[in-house]
Amino acid sequence: MAAPPYNSSKMISAQLRNKANEFLDSRKHANNLADILQMFEMESDNYTPVLLTIEVIFTELLKRGDLFEEIVPLKPNDVTPEGQYKRWLRECYEAAWSRTVSCMTKARGGSRLQALVTACKLLQAEGRYPLEPQNGYSFPAGRLKTIFNAFLDSEILMSAPITRFQEFSEYKDVQQYGLKVLAAMSYRKSPTPIFMQNYLELLDKLLTTDIMPEIKNKDKDKDDDKEDKVLCAVKGQPSFAYNAIICRRHANRCWAFACQWPLCAEPRTQKRALLLLVEKLMPLLMKPHLATDMLCDSLDAGGPISMLALQGVLELVCHHNIDYPDIYERLYAMFEPEMFATRHKRRLLHLADIFLSSTHLPESLVAAFAKRLSRLALVAPPEDTAALLQLVANLLLRHPGLKRMICYDDTPAIMSSDPYVMEETSACASGALSSSLWEVSALRRHWLPAVASAADKVLAAADPRAAPVTVQVPDELMLFDAELKKRFKSIEMNFIRPVGASLPSGERLAHYWEIAT
Known part of the structure; x- marks a missing residue:
């Protein structure tokens, strides 16, 4: 029953194609439009x-x-x-x-994405x-504003069309004019949550x-590819003058309007x-310190939101002299343990490695982190366990x-219980x-060789010649591909090497069946 709609769709496409060709070939078929x-x-x-068809x-x-028409002021329309x-073609174009x-x-579905592509x-x-004479580079910013209005005024999330729009936003002129248009449309007193997400x-x-x-003259030859990334460029016409300062100014204005909205409500x-x-x-941002309140409030929220805010706080602390107690x-x-269920765990481990990279931190603080990471490694997934052990190393x-905290196999057990308190919120008071x-010693016997190897690296940290490495968290696909690339020795499937098609000696099957060779 699915064939007739497909055939009717193909028939409609063929009819529209014929009508379009007839219209473009002769004006006597103008009614086809x-x-x-x-x-x-x-x-x-x-x-x-x-x-x-409309696009073609x-x-x-x-x-x-x-569609080109030169409009002269105070001159009557051409009759x-x-x-x-x-004028009729212009009206049809606007419609x-x-x-x-x-x-x-x-x-x-696909018609929505095709409408975006056709509009672009x-x-x-x-x-x-252009429809009218232009002085300088021509870009229809009014058309782009209409597209943005469709994105922002929608009552549903426009994630798919906006994601498809990315292939056009990579052009320099679309980026510069798009930021300018969006900055002019950003003023809203009480935007809806859908509007804020689409925005x-x-x-x-x-x-x-x-x-x-801006690119200096001596470096222009090295960046020809970036300069050619212009949507409306035409040979022989004025070229587009990209201005990074203007783009940055409009981006700051867009964010300034967004900061006035209740972004933390949902x-x-x-x-x-x-x-x-x-x-x-x-x-x-020209004034990054204005984002301090939002980042600090998000850092106190906990969960994945605090993991995202941690990167912004690190930027403020390291580059803008902001002190966060x-x-x-x-x-x-x-x-x-809940961190392993979030998609931002890699970001957290990377940022923790940066925060703890200073050699002037108190030993009690660093020891608490090393102990907590080691304890979490016992319950973490294998791909996360290796990264945790790498950070401990x-x-x-x-x-x-x-x-001195490293526990070797020949170290005598002198503690009846672990004095470390996992539930303690203060790192220095955790013991x-x-x-x-x-x-770490227990993880040396892990079933996954990668985890056991990572535990060995922690124990090898006593070597003064060793150097810290970048913390990387592999995913499941990387581990699977690594196992596939390993070479295995040939595995014996039989105790007695078979000779031809005959059965090995002592096989009970020979008592009931006779196999001809």
């Missing part, structure tokens, strides 16, 4: 054939210059048939554009072949391409805002005084210095 636009009203689900028709018309035909943009919100292709064609995701996609400082919006802040916006106590409290290498790393 009205029929094609009428298809928007007839369709209810699959708008893809109509959108593709108006891209060709813009390229031909059929000739040619002038009336051009097709509005219906294409509306499909971005009301269509379903028409924007590109209009930028290359933050759109801003994130506009910042996909790094905003680099966890999903707060995570989206923190990811955008720590990964894209922190190097661009009890930062190591907050970091110590993040290492709980780095701590022992940076602080040689803690090597870690009085304990030992017996967990």
Whole structure:
């Protein structure tokens, strides 16, 4: 029963293609354009054939210059048939554009993404072949604003279309004009949670391409590829002048408006805002210290939100001379068994390695971290256990005084119980210095060779020639691929080597069956 809709869709596509070719070949088929636009009203689900046809028709018309019209002030409209035909084409173009943009919100599935692609292709064609005379580089910012309005005014999350828009936001002109347009649209007194999430995701996609400082003349030849990444560039026309300072200014304005909204009201919006802040916006902010309140409040929230805020706090502490009290106590409290269920555990381990890289930290504090990491390694998944042990080895290498905590096989057992208190919230009061790393010795007998090897590296930290290494957390796919690449010896499947097709001697099957050789 699925074949007839497929055939009807193919038939509609063929009919639309024929109508488009007839319209482009001769003006006597001008009514075909009205029929094609009428298809928007007839369709209810699959708008893809109509959108593709609209894209082909108006891209060709813009390229031909059929929509170009020079408007002279105080001059009456051209009443000739040619002038009336051009005005009719312009009206059809505006109608097709509005219906294409509306499909971005009301269509379903692939038609919604195709509507976005068609709108961006028409924007590109209009930028290359403008409707009116232009002085300098031509970019239809008004069309881009219409697309952004469709994103932000939607009553549903527009994650899929905004993600697809990333392939266009990588162009320099789209990034610069997009940030300018978005900054002009950012003022909202009481935005909805859906608006805030769509806004933050759109801003994130506009910042996909790094905003680099202006290129010096002597370095222009090295960056030709980046300069060619322009959407509406045409040979022989004025080139686009990218200005990183303007992009940075507009990005700061976009974030300044967003900071006035209740971003921390919902966890999903707060995570989206923190990811955008720590990964894209922190190097661009002209006043990064204004983000201190949001980062500190998020750090106190706990869970994955505090893990995301930790990176921003590290940036403020290291580069902007911001002092956060009890930062190591907050970091110590993040290492709980629940951390292994979050997707930000790799980020936490990497940041912990940076925070604990100083050799001037108290031994009691570092010992508490080493002990807590070792205890968590007993219950962690195998891919996380190796990273935890690697971090413990780095701590022992940076602080040689803690090597007395290493528990070797020939060390006599002098403690009846472990004095370390796992439930203690204060790292210095946990009693870690009085304990030992017996967990590492136990992990030397782990069933996974990678974990056992990581435990051996911790015990080898007593070597003064060893150096700390970067903490890396492999995922399950990396471990699986590593096992597949290992070479195994040939494994014997029989006790007696078979000779031909005959059965080995003593086989009971020979009593019941006779096999001819």
